[in-house]
Amino acid sequence: MAERCAVIGIGQTHHTRRRDDVSLAGLVREAAVRALEDAELGWKDIEAVVIGTAPDLFEGVMMPELYLAEALGAVGKPITRVHTAGSVGGSTAVVATQLVQSGVHERVLTVAFEKQSEGDTSWGLSGGRSGGVGAGGYFAPHIKAYIERSGAPEHVGWKVAVKDRQNALRNPYAHLKLDKIDIDSVKGSEMLWAPIRRLESCPTSDGACAMVLANEAGGRRAPRAPAWVHGKAIRSENGFFPGRDPVNPVAGQDCAADVYRQAGITDPRRELDMIECYVPFSWYEPMWMENLGIAEKNRGWELTDSGATAFEGDIPVNCSGGVLSTNPIGASGMLRFAEAALQVRGQAGERQVDGARRALGHAYGGAAQYFAMWVVGSERP
Amino acid sequence: MAGSEPVSFMQQMVSLEYKLRASPVAVDFARRLCAGTITGHACPECGLVYTPPSGFCSICVVPTNTREHEVEIADRGTVTAFTIVNPIQYRGQKEREVYAVASILLDGASGTIGQQRLGDVDLDRVRMGMRVEAVWLPEEKRKDSAAMGAGLASAIHHWRPVDEPDTPLEEFAEHII
Numbered sequence: 132m133a134e135r136c137a138v139i140g141i142g143q144t145h146h147t148r149r150r151d152d153v154s155l156a157g158l159v160r161e162a163a164v165r166a167l168e169d170a171e172l173g174w175k176d177i178e179a180v181v182i183g184t185a186p187d188l189f190e191g192v193m194m195p196e197l198y199l200a201e202a203l204g205a206v207g208k209p210i211t212r213v214h215t216a217g218s219v220g221g222s223t224a225v226v227a228t229q230l231v232q233s234g235v236h237e238r239v240l241t242v243a244f245e246k247q248s249e250g251d252t253s254w255g256l257s258g259g260r261s262g263g264v265g266a267g268g269y270f271a272p273h274i275k276a277y278i279e280r281s282g283a284p285e286h287v288g289w290k291v292a293v294k295d296r297q298n299a300l301r302n303p304y305a306h307l308k309l310d311k312i313d314i315d316s317v318k319g320s321e322m323l324w325a326p327i328r329r330l331e332s333c334p335t336s337d338g339a340c341a342m343v344l345a346n347e348a349g350g351r352r353a354p355r356a357p358a359w360v361h362g363k364a365i366r367s368e369n370g371f372f373p374g375r376d377p378v379n380p381v382a383g384q385d386c387a388a389d390v391y392r393q394a395g396i397t398d399p400r401r402e403l404d405m406i407e408c409y410v411p412f413s414w415y416e417p418m419w420m421e422n423l424g425i426a427e428k429n430r431g432w433e434l435t436d437s438g439a440t441a442f443e444g445d446i447p448v449n450c451s452g453g454v455l456s457t458n459p460i461g462a463s464g465m466l467r468f469a470e471a472a473l474q475v476r477g478q479a480g481e482r483q484v485d486g487a488r489r490a491l492g493h494a495y496g497g498a499a500q501y502f503a504m505w506v507v508g509s510e511r512p
Numbered sequence: 513m514a515g516s517e518p519v520s521f522m523q524q525m526v527s528l529e530y531k532l533r534a535s536p537v538a539v540d541f542a543r544r545l546c547a548g549t550i551t552g553h554a555c556p557e558c559g560l561v562y563t564p565p566s567g568f569c570s571i572c573v574v575p576t577n578t579r580e581h582e583v584e585i586a587d588r589g590t591v592t593a594f595t596i597v598n599p600i601q602y603r604g605q606k607e608r609e610v611y612a613v614a615s616i617l618l619d620g621a622s623g624t625i626g627q628q629r630l631g632d633v634d635l636d637r638v639r640m641g642m643r644v645e646a647v648w649l650p651e652e653k654r655k656d657s658a659a660m661g662a663g664l665a666s667a668i669h670h671w672r673p674v675d676e677p678d679t680p681l682e683e684f685a686e687h688i689i
Contacts, residue, residue: 154519191526249521251603264597264613264627271595272615276688279640279681325596372570373560373623377689
């Protein structure tokens with residue numbers, strides 16, 4: 132690694148069901164302006180832009196990077212678009228980090244977004260005219276297999292659903308604010324794709340997230356404490372082959388092992404102060420805790436059940452409210468990365484974990500086959 | 513932003529028509545399927561049996577595209593995972609009733625076929641390990657479209673339970689999806 136990389140500016144929109152007051156360009160610009168303001172930089176200070184979003188059909192704008200270049204101050208500058216399905220917000224941040232670490236650019240703006248209200252994502256995710264069961268229907272059998280295999284009690288999923296929504300109440304940017312949610316309301320909500328209930332599912336949101344990344348000199352000059360990138364990695368695997376375990380994919384294990392190695396982490400449960408993890412359906416919390424090596428195989432649910440992943444627990448997960456509370460798909464991964472960075476910068480407001488020094492941001496996508504992660508820390512590596 | 517003009521939106525329906533030239537392997541699979549036989553390809557190196565076949569082993573990265581690799585697969589197997597879908601009525605949704613879809617490990621195959629419709633079954637009785645068999649469409653209704661992405665559903669209407677003991681979980685634990 133030639134250069135160190137620091138997150139010196141973070142911005143996000145107030146996520147919601149519909150943003151009729153802004154266009155797609157207005158939405159991404161709003162997040163980008165906030166990130167620049169946080170870094171106390173102007174458009175001219177940015178050398179390159181890296182953007183990410185989910186499939187173009189979600190908004191009906193093909194190659195949106197061309198249309199959005201002006202709104203993102205990228206005219207005459209390199210602009211790169213990343214696409215790795217739901218994990219894209221994470222991989223976009225990783226690509227931007229590499230542009231800094233490789234020494235190609237000193238300051239890079241990275242932005243991820245989704246304006247789900249402009250397209251027809253339910254239809255798109257459900258296979259369009261050919262029918263299909265959507266993301267919930269696709270992942271439900273994996274969850275069913277996890278529950279069967281681990282013997283986890285069914286209330287574990289309900290607990291995650293309540294915990295993340297309560298966390299969202301501390302996050303002014305979160306979409307869902309379900310202040311009355313409790314175990315009974317989750318358990319009593321409609322079963323959509325057994326064993327997933329409505330309140331165990333993510334919403335559809337409009338929103339964007341942006342970060343300004345800089346090299347070491349930029350990190351040292353930053354007006355506010357930066358988050359330093361201690362490790363970043365992307366892994367993927369074929370979505371379908373005999374013997375593939377989509378409940379605990381090898382690509383996810385390898386990706387985690389790589390970021391831990393880069394960050395010098397040998398005991399992630401103890402050495403990480405918090406995790407922002409891509410949990411679109413409640414059961415993915417215990418499943419990913421196993422995949423990330425935080426819990427032993429088939430025992431991730433005990434972590435949730437004991438309260439260890441709660442805001443006050445010893446390994447808090449999704450203090451922002453997570454994807455269960457806010458899901459502008461393309462931005463969902465970058466929000467995990469950005470929230471992890473906010474925590475180690477001490478900038479997470481009411482959702483701040485006391486003394487957080489090292490945090491993991493995680494995203495997954497496709498048939499649980501694409502993974503992106505980073506470990507960020509308050510100290511320069 | 514304050515002071516700026518309101519954003520206006522317009523509705524535009526998008527329709528995408530395309531023609532797919534299916535691979536010879538997919539065409540062959542579709543023809544055999546319409547004739548009532550499910551086929552697969554066995555990898556000459558690792559021995560794994562793929563159905564529907566893609567013409568290569570994605571693990572060993574070797575071709576499996578000649579007749580000698582072809583094997584017949586049973587139209588019966590084990591439900592390895594499933595979900596019961598309560599269809600959300602978004603625009604364009606065709607489903608109205610609650611239904612079950614499953615991953616099925618066919619006898620003789622190494623990997624499951626996903627998103628298979630179950631029928632003739634009490635939804636409360638669907639379980640992992642349950643044995644099922646194909647209910648074929650009448651021959652004249654089978655569409656030669658398996659090669660075009662419609663898969664087994666172009667010839668098989670649904671899968672129904674058969675009166676056989678369940679397969680124990682440990683026998684398919686590594687082939688759930």
